[in-house]
Amino acid sequence: MNRPGFQPSVVWLTLSTVPALPRFLRMLVPRFFFARLVPLIGLCLLAGCGGSTMSTFEGHSDLTKEILDIYGVIFWIDLALFLLVQGILIVAVVKFRATGKETTLPEQVHGNLPMEIGWTVAPVVLLVIITVPTVSLIFESQAQAKDDALVVNAVGKQWWFQFGYPEYDFETANEMHVPLGRQVDVRLQSDNVIHAFWAPQIAAKRDMMPGRVNHITFTADKVGEYMGQCAEYCADSHALMKFRIFVDTAEDFDKWAKHQASAQAEPVAASAGFQAFQGATCVACHAIEGTSSQSRIGPDLTHVGSRGLIASGILENNEANLRLWLKDPAAIKPGSKMPNLNLTDEQINTIVPFLSSLK
Amino acid sequence: MATPAHADPAVHPASTAAGSENQSYGAWLLSWIMTSDHKRIGILYGLSALFFFVLGGIEALIIRTQLARPGLHVVDPATYNALFTMHGTTMIFLGVMPFSAAFFNYLVPLQIGARDVIFPRLNAFSFWLFLCGGIILNVPFVLTPFVDMRVIPDGGWFGYATLTEKEYSPGASIDFWVCGLQILGIASMAAGFNFIVTIFNLRAPGMTLLRMPVFTWMTLVVQFLVVLSFPCITIALVLLLFDRQFGTHFYIPEGGGDPLLWQHLFWLFGHPEVYILILPAMGIVSEVLPTFSRKPLFGAPFVIFSGITIGLLGFGVWSHHMFTTGLGAAADASFAVTTMLIAIPTGVKIFNWLATIWGGQLRLTTAMLFALGFVCMFTMGGLSGIMHASPPVDLQQQDSYFVVAHFHYVLFGGAVFGLLAGIYYWFPKMSGRFLSESWGRVIFGLVFVGFNTTFFPMHIVGAAGMPRRIFTYEAGLGWEIPNMIETAGAFIIAFGVLFFIIDLIRCMMAKEMTAGPNPWDASSLEWVCDSPPKVHNFDITPVVYSDRPVFDKTHGLGPGYSLPVGHEHIHIPPPSLRPLFLAIAVAWFLASWLIAGQAMMLGVVSALLATAFMLYSCFSWFLEPGH
Amino acid sequence: MSTATADLTSPHGHEPAPEYSVTGVPAYKLAMWTFLGSDCFFFGSLIGTYMSCRGKSLNGPYPLDVFEAAVTSLSTFDLLLSSLFMVLAVHYAKLRDIPKFTFWTVLTMIGGAIFLSFQAYEFTSFVHEGLTLQSNLFGATFFVLTGFHGAHVAIGVLLLGSLLWSVRGGHVVDAGITTEVIGLYWHFVDIVWILIFTLVYLLEFTS
Structure with a gap:
């Protein structure tokens, strides 16, 4: 939720105003890796599984691309740690398996202080690498929307989505059109139970809380039709509560919106x-x-x-x-x-x- | 044993009756119902947990069958929603928690060299109350054909308001859930007080805190988490009950309330709860790995302090379950950092376990295989946890199957693997018999392969956009193949569990008790006792000189422990029905609220009767001779 | 469980005798401390709920419409006084001076009963002024918080009653420890009330 005038604490302010560091960290592994290689791995694993617009392996807005970047950083760190731990485990099991012929006990090692310090400090370094871009993106993505952003009021119902466009003064349902390249500020609300608005490739996810207004801001960068679905359990037909986001060119969007705003003859x-x-x-x-x-x-x-x-x-x-x-x-x-x-x-x-x- | 004990047979008739050949079936049954022996209560916890675990497993199999292919209708949506709610609730509160409690009960007094827990009847009370809670949660399955409203809990295991409010869940389903959890909470807290005092006060001479076995240490941490976190959910449930039955508006925005309040209170309990589930398994693994490596636990104090740190941090991370609820950037950032911090003590534990097996002489028994499987699978769960510790990434993973994969790696690959390791490790101590090692290998293979087949594809299908808790899904999104594989895996696990239960029964029926006191060449005090231990555990209370008393003594590495010469007066409390009475009274009182939800006057009358019974039980408990 | 007179020196003689490490705190006292720790979270959740809902009522009656500073101050004073009586009861229980113990315990119970009467009066007068569980968020949070506190006081009075009965009937082995344990509970409930009095009542009058 955006809170105008909110002052983040000094630490986060410092972290979030050093844009060079997260960018540097993101540069460590070129975007190609995250944007292309990760989905490729997914594709290979699944033989075509990542193909739908529900897949989080692709992003077509500033928000989802940046999430994918951080996901990439964590993915490689995780993979390295995974291989390290499982490697040691497998080597140990193979190398130190008892033969049954031992006559003496193995060396009774009780511990090793430098090693303990080592594996306490090493994760800290890795976590900093993850935390810095994370915190920077938290503040960046939750900043107040620009003044010229397109406002869409999205209300979760049991079990459908209502989309209102105050700029054009009309309401529609389940199909949300947004213009390419212009920031969109989706104001998420609910007047019944909690729902979650999840369009993986455009808007990521945020809850629609009764009694509150949550925001998702994004700028879409590819024309197309994108799927979305409610992600917070909301009783019987939760599984059947879906929506679409259409990213249109500015002209197409304007045409669509004006048409939707018109009354029937x-x-x-x-x-x-x-x-x-x-x-x-x-x-x-x-x-x-x-x-x-x-x-x-x-x-x-x-x-x-x-x-x-x-x-x-x-x-x-x-x-x-x-x-x-x-x-x-x-x-x-x-x-x-x-x-x-x-x-x-x-x-x-x-x-x-x-x-x-x-x- | 140094000297035969002087046990007074007059004060513990049950102990002598238990072993005799010619006792009647009824007397045998009564001796179990009236028992206050921590070992018997441990076994009761274990068997009930196994029963509920199978029940939760059947629920899981129905869920997986429904999701095997897109658009299947094995059960209708409402039933499906009830099934996943009950699967979660059952596995957490009636499966893993009581299974851990079985080990606490059986082992903690043995490991610290005590004759029982400090309040044996309170211990029995905890068990019976837990059983009442389990029954109340599951009774709706039987009830449902006879009533024309929804009665099976169906609000999800974390029961988010406002869905659980009367307006959106008008039946009695949520009332059953509230009542059941309230009862289970009291049972867990009562056990918590008992074990904290037991561990602090009943340690054998020489058993300093740092000489305590790591399993006992983790038990201590878990009990603190239980007694401090359960009050939060108690309040959350009370407020929900008031909303539902007295028309308050705690969670209803129309009356000024806030559904987020529920989430804060729930997760303030719910996150420590995760550690309540995993720390006992970590304790078990910290016992099993050193024993079968024939080495001490590497950096034992660090493993212990990591456990304590995890417990403490557990109270400071609850909002990471709420990154998508819009708490604001500052809150998201702070909780992201505290969550990341938890990775540090967890990592310390994993590396210490690896260092423990490194350079050892590994005996790959089934217990060891499950413990190694724990390290392997828990690491996976921890690493995927780091991903959604980052709030932006969580905006994609929250409430998707990725999260389902994550917590099953932690709670099944972690907690359940640890518990299975514990069963294979301590079964000889509990029964005097071994579980079959050849069957054990097959079972481990089935469970390990089945587990990964079921849950690994969930990472992929979650990242491919499949939300959790959906009763069906459409074709063409790339979710079909992984879901099919997952369902197949679930049945592989089911076969593993089936074989395990058959083997358990088979080995319990075996006549030969061949285990002896210390079959694994282990290190802690329970291996001094007979297998199975006598009613009073130790003839003579041992004196402890190291953190591995039995191993040190066996291998001449140090004095280890000694059994002083002399007589000890052993007082074993007589069997009692009071714990059962009080448990029924408390459960009855809380169930009266459930009745009041349907018929107010009947509920009030029932509550008054229950209160009278409760007072009677309390006073007769207090006045019961011999305690 | 009594411990045998064990030879605590190591049989091999190369390690110093370990300290017998059991805490020395009586079991019931330790159990009560853990219970009170748990109860901190219980009241912490309740007070947290009250504070998070403070000022969010959509309609009256609001706190200042119903609060009577004099009445609540009096009942607070009464509860504080009962804590003093409790201290004296514990003191004489330890000295095994049963008549004086009885006197102060009865006074403590009366103190608790008076507090409960004040609460009953307060609740009824609030309801008459239109504040109920359902009327608004203030009513709901106020009644639940102070109601649970009142229940704690009532249980305390019951505990003292059974203590008195069992000490006089010779059912307890060590009256001193038992009374002290119940005293801990009584003081805790008293402290919680001071917190409630400050946050729920005084805060309204200051702002």
């Missing part, structure tokens, strides 16, 4: 589809801008037809799936807060094309 409110939508009590929970439907309990449906997926990122947005969803939401999403409205086939047949038409 007048004929929509008069259409037979909307009448059915109203008749089926959908209006009790959902909003469609430009109509009388204004409730914000469920996802905003103003432009639901423009989204690629429904049910918080688990089903492709097509008429067949919409039909399944309306038939019995809890069959797709256990515990779903949207009740089974026991819609007739006729109602469903009218509402589904209506929803699809809300581009």
Whole structure:
């Protein structure tokens, strides 16, 4: 959480204002190693496992790249220590295995002070190498967002994500678009249980705490579609609470945002589809801008037809799936807060094309 | 033995009854229920822990079966959530903790040259209360077909508010969890006071603190952690109970409360709890490695002080479980540093263990294999721990399968391997018989291979973005192959455990007691006693001259210990039903809250009756003759 | 357990006799000290909770709306006084002066009972003024904290009662040690109250 005006203690201030040291440490092993070799190892291990945009082996924002750098430093230190310990263990077991023919005891060594000091001090050095860039990145990544950052209000629900764009004054669900190269300040909130916002390649992870506002700030650097998922257990459908981040070029983003901010045209409110939508009590929970439907309990449906997926990122947005969803939401999403409205086939047949038409 | 002891048979009928051939089954059963002998209580702890361990293992197998392939529905999501909650709760509170308690009970008095713990009936009370807690936690499995609400705890083992509040968990599931943990907490704390006083006050002459075996030392540290950390979760649970049953708002933001308060209180307990689980295993390994290397523990004082340091630091690192909750940069940085510091004493321990086996004559018995496996696997867990000690890296690893891999390397590869080493090491002492070494090798192989097959791929799948606690996952994210491998590994472990239990039963049934007092040529005082030890442990209280009394004496390296000539009056407290009564009364009282959650008046009446029974038990305990 | 008169010199004679290292603190006393250490964390968590929730109530009644400085000061004085009586009870228990021990123990119990009556009065008057467990965060934290402290005092009174009964009935071997152990508990509960009085009550009047 950003706390404007907060004064970190002197030690951390000193550490965090020596940017040369962490950078030097990161330079020790070129970025190529972390950004390419580590994922390559992962790929080899898994034969294609790291390929999805859930994988933490790749980063496409300043934040995730820097995390990967620190991960790299720790990874190599860990690997060295691992090989050292297991090496000594294996050598000792092979070399000093009892033959059963010993007649004397081995030398009864009780200890060795210089060695004790050695293996107390040596880890300190290694830990400093890890801690310095760590602390520097903590302060760097949790600094106040820039004034021109794009603010996105992300609210965790059971079990979907609400995204609000105060700059453009609209709300959408489960699909978050951000502009390339501009800083984004995601304000994470929840009005129910704790959720966690995790988009491994763009935003990393932070909790959505009821009663608090947490921040993630990042600047994405590659156009594309990235997966995300709730990472804090939040009861029944925790496993099915997913979202997408779309990184668009500045122009595409602006176009998208302006379109999302626009209300539906007048004929929509008069259409037979909307009448059915109203008749089926959908209006009790959902909003469609430009109509009388204004409730914000469920996802905003103003432009639901423009989204690629429904049910918080688990089903492709097509008429067949919409039909399944309306038939019995809890069959797709256990515990779903949207009740089974026991819609007739006729109602469903009218509402589904209506929803699809809300581009 | 120098002189036959003068034991007064009139005051300990159970001890004479226990060995006789013609006693009835009922009398035998009663002698176990009424026992206050630390060795019998240790065995009771061990057997109950084994039972719950198997139960937790079955839960794990169902979880792994569900996750074998994407989109499987072996169990429904609600059941899956209950299963992982109960798996965690069971393995921690009903598996590893009581298994460690089994060793504390059996070994600590023997290792310090005492006849029993200082308050034998309190010890029995701890066990029975623990059993009551275990039963209350697991009773919902039986209850669930008969009630139309959720009763199996399903809030995750760390039960984060606000999910555990009445609004989001309306059934009785969380109430069972709160009640069970509250009972287990009291049981652990009662045992904690007992062992701290025992270790300080009942040491044999000459047994200075630095001559104490490392296992006893780690027990002492663990008991301090128990008595100091459990009050925090007690309060956390009380506040949750008030929120759920009396409409307070401690953790509810709508009423001004804060769900983070739960996390602070919980992890203030929860992190020391991690060391409560691992330090006993470290103590066991520190006994097993030197024995089978025929060398002293390298740098024993450093190993001990590292244990103490780990215990102390354990109270200063709780917020590293909360790096993603937004505590602010300064808090994140401070807790990152304290967490990194823990790597230092841990590293010191590992290097001292390596130096212990270096230059020794290693006998690769099953106990030794598990101890070496401990060093190997625990190191893995420690190293992955360093990764998420760095808050930025933790932003990717928190609540992913990477963390699941990490804590299983620490708690299974660490704690459970250590406990298995302990079982193979001390089984001859406890029963007079050996566990099969040839079976042991197979079991070690299965568990070691199965363990790594199960948990190593979790690192990869976690880094590939798989969150923990999901009942299903979609195909195409690269998670399928590792998950399949993990499930296969889980069944390999299951076979290992199955063989272990068969071998345990097989060897317990064997007639021959061939172990003798000191089969492994070990060093601490328990190896002076018979195998299994007499009821009163030592005929004559030994006098100790070194930190390896038995080894030194056997090999003429020094006087080691001596058994003074003379008679000792041995007082063994008579068997008693009071501990069981008081345990039932306390559990009943706490369970009344559970009842009150459903029917207030019934709960109040039940609480009053329980209080009356509690007072009766206390007074009859106090007035019981012979203690 | 009695120790045989052991020859503590080494049988080989090349090592000095080890000190018998048992602490010398009676077991019950040591157990009570560990319990009090544990109780520090118990009250530490409760007081920590109170302090972290301080000033976060969304609505009244607020502390100054209900606190009566005079009443609480009086009850605090009473509890402090009972600690003095406790010291005297321990003193005479060690001297095995049973009548005087009885007198001071009864006075300590009365002190505790008066404190509990004050608390009962305070609780009822607060409830009348609208402060309940449910009314706001202050009510919840206040009642839970002071309620648990009150329960400790009540248990203390019960312990003293059973002590009196068992000493007079000859059920305890060493009345001095037993009384001292219960005294430790009594003083601890008293100290905790001073902390609560300072942080919960006085702090409100100073700010």
